[in-house]
Amino acid sequence: MLLHLSTWPEVEDYLTRSQAIIFPIGSTEQHGPTGLIGTDAICAEIVAKGVGTATQALVGPTINVGMALHHTAFPGSVSLRPSTLIALLQDYVKPLARAGFTRFYLINGHGGNVATVKAAFSEIYAALADSQVPNADRVRCRLANWYQCSTVYQLAKDLYGAQEGSHATPSEVALTQYAYPEAIRQATLDPQVAPAGHPIYGATDFRRAYPDGRMGSNPDLATPEQGQQFYERAVKELSSDYLKFIGDE
Amino acid sequence: MLLHLSTWPEVEDYLTRSQAIIFPIGSTEQHGPTGLIGTDAICAEIVAKGVGTATQALVGPTINVGMALHHTAFPGSVSLRPSTLIALLQDYVKPLARAGFTRFYLINGHGGNVATVKAAFSEIYAALADSQVPNADRVRCRLANWYQCSTVYQLAKDLYGAQEGSHATPSEVALTQYAYPEAIRQATLDPQVAPAGHPIYGATDFRRAYPDGRMGSNPDLATPEQGQQFYERAVKELSSDYLKFIGDE
Amino acid sequence: MLLHLSTWPEVEDYLTRSQAIIFPIGSTEQHGPTGLIGTDAICAEIVAKGVGTATQALVGPTINVGMALHHTAFPGSVSLRPSTLIALLQDYVKPLARAGFTRFYLINGHGGNVATVKAAFSEIYAALADSQVPNADRVRCRLANWYQCSTVYQLAKDLYGAQEGSHATPSEVALTQYAYPEAIRQATLDPQVAPAGHPIYGATDFRRAYPDGRMGSNPDLATPEQGQQFYERAVKELSSDYLKFIGDE
Amino acid sequence: MLLHLSTWPEVEDYLTRSQAIIFPIGSTEQHGPTGLIGTDAICAEIVAKGVGTATQALVGPTINVGMALHHTAFPGSVSLRPSTLIALLQDYVKPLARAGFTRFYLINGHGGNVATVKAAFSEIYAALADSQVPNADRVRCRLANWYQCSTVYQLAKDLYGAQEGSHATPSEVALTQYAYPEAIRQATLDPQVAPAGHPIYGATDFRRAYPDGRMGSNPDLATPEQGQQFYERAVKELSSDYLKFIGDE
Amino acid sequence: MLLHLSTWPEVEDYLTRSQAIIFPIGSTEQHGPTGLIGTDAICAEIVAKGVGTATQALVGPTINVGMALHHTAFPGSVSLRPSTLIALLQDYVKPLARAGFTRFYLINGHGGNVATVKAAFSEIYAALADSQVPNADRVRCRLANWYQCSTVYQLAKDLYGAQEGSHATPSEVALTQYAYPEAIRQATLDPQVAPAGHPIYGATDFRRAYPDGRMGSNPDLATPEQGQQFYERAVKELSSDYLKFIGDE
Amino acid sequence: MLLHLSTWPEVEDYLTRSQAIIFPIGSTEQHGPTGLIGTDAICAEIVAKGVGTATQALVGPTINVGMALHHTAFPGSVSLRPSTLIALLQDYVKPLARAGFTRFYLINGHGGNVATVKAAFSEIYAALADSQVPNADRVRCRLANWYQCSTVYQLAKDLYGAQEGSHATPSEVALTQYAYPEAIRQATLDPQVAPAGHPIYGATDFRRAYPDGRMGSNPDLATPEQGQQFYERAVKELSSDYLKFIGDE
């Protein structure tokens, strides 16, 4: 059930059955010579929709732009500052909490979002209490990274070994190929496997260390069929995780 | 050309041809008993994609949540505070301006966004100058409301007359029916034509004045075929407007 | 009744009769070679005082500096950022709302304020609710632009036709001449009628397009006598609008 | 020379002679049963205009609302939060500094503003440097409290002794009587001399300690003639201080 | 009783006896060629611990970095912006106020903190009220500058006369020598007594006026024995002040 | 070399040898019935000083209050909001970066800080670039959690097994016992090993799940001698990590 394709009476009705909502959160950032700029959002969105279908959960619109400041030396990358993303998430949660939602499940496609989203959760709980939102103390938020599902991680390891890397990975590229087969890109990767090991600091430093944007990966290994496998595993594992999250007292 | 389905080298290449980008901006808010919560985002997105195709423009990801605080007394509505939306838009523009983009064209589906987005533009120009972004003084932003295209407006008037209303209108509902025919909703509208004339203040006041969320409209009049007409007119008119915007010295 | 020339027991007494207050809001910005930098504040203030007298309304002190970032490439212009103006208006309203005021009527002299002030209203309603201000849901804010009164608009059209322009207009200059006849300025206007048609972007761009600061206007046409006419029309029309605003359920 | 009654070319011309500007800053707050709510703004404004005339200085519009949160339990009081006032002052200074102003002289009528304004000055210097404003390191701000002029202080002591008190004082009331003789108020003061000695904390606490709003004062002692004396002394002393401020290397 | 060396049940128990807490606040800033960068924090901390022992008060951890933007042109200086320090103090007070603390006593070692801390107090009282913190109207904050104790001031005058100066003073250096005798520094001071009289503006201006960082002082006069005298006087006087503060109705 | 016990010329001299600085960051939060409220700050500080000695690094003052909002339902806990901590860290880094520091190494004692500090790093890099800080693109920040050193982790596992838990752990308690043997606390722990497994949400929820504040731990196992072992291992491992960090190109 997609929030954007629902009416408010349907949401009102949904609230009598469940007080949980899923939001996909991605990023708009370079993903190397062949990875799509929307990779992280695309992956989060397709997985979230799958989880929504599997669990009858309400799925909100995708947060398309996340925290990707370190990618902004490559054209086409967009990013919120962490403090903006914190404000945004607080704004998302507050009216929904007032409406009766108490469980917020974010399905995430981008490692760079993790720290800020977790920081935001803390700020949100305190803000809800300060604003005297009823049931503020019952609100719970959870961040679930599809790429860190154990079954996903294992498959990536089996398929790509060390060439999975950590950005513009074959696993996420495969998933976008499954989602948008018409948008599969080819380009010469030089070197075939991108350099790795340099920590992430600022945008200029990032581009110096990772000239084509990839980190340790060889996305040429990706296929849409593998993407489907990742999709199915992620949906299965996160559906289970979601149900556990909303079932907890 | 969709930013999310492009790679950064493609964007780099695009920048040699054009320094303009389109962002659809909508809202996540109640649209009466039959209108979809995502109506404004859906409309902005489909029109923006059409304009992108018609003009070979780059189209960024949809800003799905806008300024809809006055709708938040209805479940399912989400909103940024104006100050958050201003911060968000500043964050969107800054890295793209550093990358060389100078024209930002926002296609908007929600009247409630207009004031904040225009305020944001002012804040952005000053922030770019303060941050010494090269070409800061060449950056231009423009907000284009699809529903205010003269040809759209005329068609709505011809088709619906006063029953167009101003929120959950048959024209926007028609456009969503064209975009998502599988999501067409039926419900008894009571009264058939919603009350009108009460100005917009806070959320509780809004719901008191507009108990089912509609403002002066009769969305029952909408059909997907009309939606297509709205789509074609909006795309045509905004394509022309966009080309003029990027062609101006 | 001017707030600044009243005592708190008088305000306490006033609150038993009315819960409304008027604030003039202007700007501090260039108005071409002969227009006063305070034009917008002067106009808003004199009209607001007139409305206050006509309606027995309480009138607060003038907000002298508004949102005029696009004028700041001309010396003497001052501006709040939109986010600052939003914070300011929120701070104005909150203690007055706690004291019992529920209707805030802003008489505005500057087009550049409109977007930010409207955005601020939305932020205010939500902030009052978050702060548990009693009667938060009864608070209403309204922005009234004196220069958009229909009778004012008509008179400007009759007197000046297209030479009214849109900034440093003869109508606003006339009103300042009526208010401060000792401050009437003369200067050669070259061209006599300023250029027009360039949209407003950032400050540097504005000055490139409008080298002497005027937009499409010929303020030489202004006379203090016309200013009086504008004054009387604006006061009459806004008094009526104010009474309607405070009378609405 | 009043900024609001000047044109931008006049300001441009002024900048060739002086790079200094004066801003009056007051407050909008209760001043006891007979003191005007605008007392602090009225006093700052009249003194600032006098100093402007005496020194040929440019005088900006009055900052009518200051930091008066502790007065907000009395109806009619308005206040900025300190963080808002800091943002406001930063916004005032930045465009003027870009235009060439380097000396900002604030004439203040309200003790409650002092801490925040001084904090703002520190934030401003750093913000100008961060924004690469030319001559940022030459910008200087100074706060001058008219009521702390030594000649003013001495006169108040001579005239009123301990009945001067510290809020709604006879000296400031006298100055407003001189400025607005038509607005002189009479009321029974009970006790004649207000209680004193309780430090200032929050708004509710303030009203508990000072039930009619006065602090230690007997404003009944004030006369317009005394007000004129205060005016003349303040103008003379601050004119001298201003000239020293702008003359310093 | 040090908060950092206590457990929460001990704090719970303490709250049955007292609702007051002391926080030392200092700065991290240059103190001339021989003064320690931590001088202001060291002084505030040692005095606060002494007061805590003398009065059985709970003493929180030292706020080591304060508002020292004007010192930041010397390497090693660190500073919060005023708006950050305001936010920080608000964050400190809010959870403690919710836990039952109503008296916050800040022992300060740095003149540059005074304005911002006082501004923060105002913002805090309003924020507590907005957040509906129980007993918000009973919360009181007080700033006590150890160096302004009358007995301290007198001793400094007796020992050093005009060579006390106003920054990197022999009195504060002496106190740090008493606290950390192993960190006593020697260096040639040239001139022996630093220049004085230039007001504080921005960081670059400060360093131009005060090339080695001292203001009017001759810290060579300091001895650890004098430091002990300052310590004892400050502790005695502030203990008395603290007890009065918490004893007031 | 401690920043607080150094002079600015010593820092200037240090900068010719190294451009790195260490900051300990802890928290002020409940640590169960026997753990000290300052545990995280104490641990971070003592380890940081040890690393500073071992590597000749400059060590700044301890950030005593971190992000501990979820602990604030226990008296004595204090916390910054994430957005405040982000602002604070930005303020710390900016003047030091202007002075020439390029490597910022934070030694952390509190898991709750991790997300916010990492988010802050991203915001800092962008802010430095926006402010045109020279060498902004050379600035690098690193967060090192002493409790996650592999040798520390192994020792805790060997000594305590599952009774290490995740808050108020015997390892951190042991380290504080080593640092402050005079502050060792005894209390009946009931149950001996605290409950575990409930994720961290808001403060009220946390206290419901963890009534005495501990998470899965049995701090009774701690001894000062073990604390010394943890200390030595952490210092050794982080010294090595620090040297690698500053040695990297």
Ligand code: NI
């Ligand atoms: Ni990715």
Ligand code: NI
């Ligand atoms: Ni709509």
Ligand code: NI
């Ligand atoms: Ni105007």
Ligand code: NI
């Ligand atoms: Ni006053």
Ligand code: NI
């Ligand atoms: Ni000092």
Ligand code: NI
């Ligand atoms: Ni801990």
